Amino acid sequence: MINSSPGRSLIFKILRHNPQDPTSEPHVARFELEEYEGMTLFIALNEIRERFAPDLQFDFVCRAGICGSCGMVINGRPGLACRTLTSTLESEITLAPLPVFKLIGDLSVDTGEWMRGMSERLETWIHETEAVDIHAVETRMEPELAEDIYELDRCIECGCCVSACGTARMREDFVGAVGLNKIARFRLDPRDARDDGDFYDLIGDDDGVFGCMSLLGCHDVCPKELPLQTQIAFLRRKMVRVS
Numbered sequence: 491m492i493n494s495s496p497g498r499s500l501i502f503k504i505l506r507h508n509p510q511d512p513t514s515e516p517h518v519a520r521f522e523l524e525e526y527e528g529m530t531l532f533i534a535l536n537e538i539r540e541r542f543a544p545d546l547q548f549d550f551v552c553r554a555g556i557c558g559s560c561g562m563v564i565n566g567r568p569g570l571a572c573r574t575l576t577s578t579l580e581s582e583i584t585l586a587p588l589p590v591f592k593l594i595g596d597l598s599v600d601t602g603e604w605m606r607g608m609s610e611r612l613e614t615w616i617h618e619t620e621a622v623d624i625h626a627v628e629t630r631m632e633p634e635l636a637e638d639i640y641e642l643d644r645c646i647e648c649g650c651c652v653s654a655c656g657t658a659r660m661r662e663d664f665v666g667a668v669g670l671n672k673i674a675r676f677r678l679d680p681r682d683a684r685d686d687g688d689f690y691d692l693i694g695d696d697d698g699v700f701g702c703m704s705l706l707g708c709h710d711v712c713p714k715e716l717p718l719q720t721q722i723a724f725l726r727r728k729m730v731r732v733s
């Protein structure tokens with residue numbers, strides 16, 4: 491933890507590019523701000539936009555680490571800008587958009603399109619055998635199991651794990667730790683009628699669990715601290731047995 495001194499001068503080096511503008515060239519723009527207590531990257535970026543660069547693009551919705559929209563590369567490491575205090579960083583701060591995802595402009599990327607494609611490929615919804623009777627009383631789930639499912643459901647689809655993954659950069663259709671975590675979640679759910687063979691069909695190839703090279707960048711950067719390493723290792727062991 492870096493302790494800032496009051497009034498520290500912060501230098502921001504931000505990778506800027508607008509792919510919608512044919513005249514735009516990727517370049518690093520430099521901004522200087524005075525730090526104050528409690529300053530987050532969200533606050534800093536808003537101040538930069540207000541004072542120096544009204545066209546600077548970046549995304550924020552919740553400002554509370556819930557919506558997953560503010561992922562960016564902060565000093566070389568994917569993270570959530572709204573949850574990053576400038577006091578935890580050196581006085582020179584570099585910001586870049588998350589790689590792998592389509593660039594919208596500057597620090598804004600389209601994680602939604604990627605997540606949707608992955609979700610459709612992995613069918614990340616409960617598959618029931620029969621039509622649901624909405625008047626039927628749901629079967630009781632053991633609290634421990636509900637908690638295990640809830641733990642994996644905490645993913646906010648921020649994309650940090652995908653951007654930190656070497657395989658995702660090389661394989662366009664790799665489902666990433668986020669996708670593998672979703673399969674682990676649905677596998678646990680007793681309401682889902684799919685069996686291990688069905689899950690194997692979805693992730694038992696090089697775009698799924700066998701493409702993962704155990705690089706563990708995903709595990710290191712996940713802002714929700716999901717147990718990605720354990721889940722991926724578990725799925726791989728299971729899939730080897732099913733195959």
Ligand code: SF4
Binds near residue numbers: 645649671712714
């Ligand atoms: Fe973000 Fe973690 Fe979900 Fe990956 S697994 S999308 S890093 S919350």
Ligand code: F3S
Binds near residue numbers: 666705706708
């Ligand atoms: Fe990528 Fe994580 Fe596997 S970083 S290679 S998904 S362990």
Ligand code: FES
Binds near residue numbers: 555560
């Ligand atoms: Fe929602 Fe950062 S703004 S997670």
